[in-house]
Amino acid sequence: MRVVVCCMLLGALFSALEGLDNGLALTPPMGWLAWERFRCDIDCADDPKNCIGQSLFMEMADRMVADGYRDAGYTYVNIDDCWASKQRDANFRLQADPKRFPDGIKNLAKYVHSKGLKLGIYGDFGILTCGGYPGSKFFLQTDAQTFAEWEVDMLKLDGCYSDLSDMDVGYPLMSEFLNKTGRPILYSCSWPAYIVGSGIPNYPKIAKYCNIWRNYADVQDSWDSVINIIEYYGNDTGNFSAVAGPGNFNDPDMLILGDFGLSYQQQRAQMALWAIMASPLFMSTDLRKIDPQSKNLLLNTNVIAINQDPLGIQGKRLVTEGAIEVWARPILPHGSVAFAVLSKSTGGTPTTMGLTLKSLGLSHKQGYNVTEAFDGFAVGMFRPKDTITIQVDPTGVFLAVAKPHH
Numbered sequence: 001m002r003v004v005v006c007c008m009l010l011g012a013l014f015s016a017l018e019g020l021d022n023g024l025a026l027t028p029p030m031g032w033l034a035w036e037r038f039r040c041d042i043d044c045a046d047d048p049k050n051c052i053g054q055s056l057f058m059e060m061a062d063r064m065v066a067d068g069y070r071d072a073g074y075t076y077v078n079i080d081d082c083w084a085s086k087q088r089d090a091n092f093r094l095q096a097d098p099k100r101f102p103d104g105i106k107n108l109a110k111y112v113h114s115k116g117l118k119l120g121i122y123g124d125f126g127i128l129t130c131g132g133y134p135g136s137k138f139f140l141q142t143d144a145q146t147f148a149e150w151e152v153d154m155l156k157l158d159g160c161y162s163d164l165s166d167m168d169v170g171y172p173l174m175s176e177f178l179n180k181t182g183r184p185i186l187y188s189c190s191w192p193a194y195i196v197g198s199g200i201p202n203y204p205k206i207a208k209y210c211n212i213w214r215n216y217a218d219v220q221d222s223w224d225s226v227i228n229i230i231e232y233y234g235n236d237t238g239n240f241s242a243v244a245g246p247g248n249f250n251d252p253d254m255l256i257l258g259d260f261g262l263s264y265q266q267q268r269a270q271m272a273l274w275a276i277m278a279s280p281l282f283m284s285t286d287l288r289k290i291d292p293q294s295k296n297l298l299l300n301t302n303v304i305a306i307n308q309d310p311l312g313i314q315g316k317r318l319v320t321e322g323a324i325e326v327w328a329r330p331i332l333p334h335g336s337v338a339f340a341v342l343s344k345s346t347g348g349t350p351t352t353m354g355l356t357l358k359s360l361g362l363s364h365k366q367g368y369n370v371t372e373a374f375d376g377f378a379v380g381m382f383r384p385k386d387t388i389t390i391q392v393d394p395t396g397v398f399l400a401v402a403k404p405h406h
């Protein structure tokens with residue numbers, strides 16, 4: 001009896017130390033987010049197809065259903081900055097810009113829900129959003145209630161125009177206000193990205209209050225930007241990979257496949273590394289115009305399955321050798337790993353390298369069946385000390401899964 005009491009108490013203690021538990025983001029959330037591709041284009045008069053207004057989000061929702069993204073797991077349709085009116089209403093509530101969102105956010109949420117999708121919105125912890133729209137400072141609870149009344153499913157809370165020293169109290173407070181609405185709202189915090197300049201963020205605390213959090217620079221439409229983010233995640237300063245798990249994930253920012261800046265190989269590399277890093281998968285591209293190659297990468301079921309592995313363990317960079325990096329992530333079934341060989345080489349010729357599964361920490365004597373992920377072909381059966389010969393293209397990737405052989 002005493003033993004039982006002891007362990008139940010221990011259990012309670014442990015769950016109190018764990019991450020935010022609102023039943024959401026048990027695997028990395030997937031969806032579409034406007035910012036990287038559509039920015040703060042508010043010119044609906046001259047650019048009606050691309051401006052931040054209700055029709056952009058309705059058209060993306062339509063494409064997500066018709067072209068198979070929803071069924072592949074991309075369920076959130078997310079508004080970013082520049083959606084709001086510059087004035088709060090008579091009750092100090094946020095309101096959407098009436099010209100660009102004539103039917104309001106609640107109706108947009110209804111439309112998105114009718115398609116089997118979820119709606120995300122954007123706010124800011126400070127006095128203004130990064131784009132100069134009303135921030136939530138002094139209105140955190142009002143805004144949480146407004147978003148819940150609109151039946152919003154996710155909130156990205158940015159940190160422009162705020163006092164950094166308030167964040168440690170304020171971001172958790174918003175988490176409580178969201179909880180109090182009674183509506184499960186996935187909470188995305190920009191908190192660590194703002195304080196990382198002045199020290200190592202308290203990641204266990206951030207995971208206690210946020211489902212996902214941005215911890216580094218915004219992704220831009222270039223390979224330099226993507227590789228820089230990958231390096232930051234490889235360095236893992238502050239050991240932030242350790243707090244990732246069901247309900248809580250580090251967010252290296254949006255996927256830019258289908259945009260202007262990445263070659264085909266580089267798009268594969270972003271997709272592969274985001275899968276290994278257990279990253280939220282938010283596309284930011286024009287789904288009305290995307291080319292079939294990029295679309296097929298975004299919809300690749302083997303790569304998505306690695307990203308969505310139920311263990312939720314964030315992969316790490318294990319080896320750096322010249323321009324080559326080897327990354328790995330434990331996945332189910334137990335004893336398996338997904339691994340990526342990334343080449344940062346710009347030398348123009350593929351790199352050939354030998355890799356042993358032992359170097360990934362694998363020791364199952366009967367060996368492993370190794371399957372390439374993008375195309376699903378069998379690479380072979382390898383014992384831990386056998387050499388796997390891998391060829392990887394410049395600024396490209398080789399992604400595979402190794403499962404214990406029985």
Ligand SMILES: *[C@@H]1O[C@H](CO)[C@@H](O)[C@H](O)[C@H]1NC(C)=O
Binds near residue numbers: 023185
């Ligand atoms: C609020 O928090 C409690 C305790 O963590 C949790 O059980 C519940 O699901 C949360 N509710 C919402 C709506 O987030």
Ligand SMILES: *[C@@H]1O[C@H](CO)[C@@H](O)[C@H](O)[C@H]1NC(C)=O
Binds near residue numbers: 235
């Ligand atoms: C990663 O760490 C190396 C070595 O400390 C450092 O030079 C580099 O700037 C870091 N990269 C990023 C993106 O933080």
Ligand SMILES: *[C@@H]1O[C@H](CO)[C@@H](O)[C@H](O)[C@H]1NC(C)=O
Binds near residue numbers: 239242
């Ligand atoms: C990172 O966190 C993990 C899990 O808590 C721990 O085992 C490991 O020692 C930590 N590493 C560093 C460098 O702090």
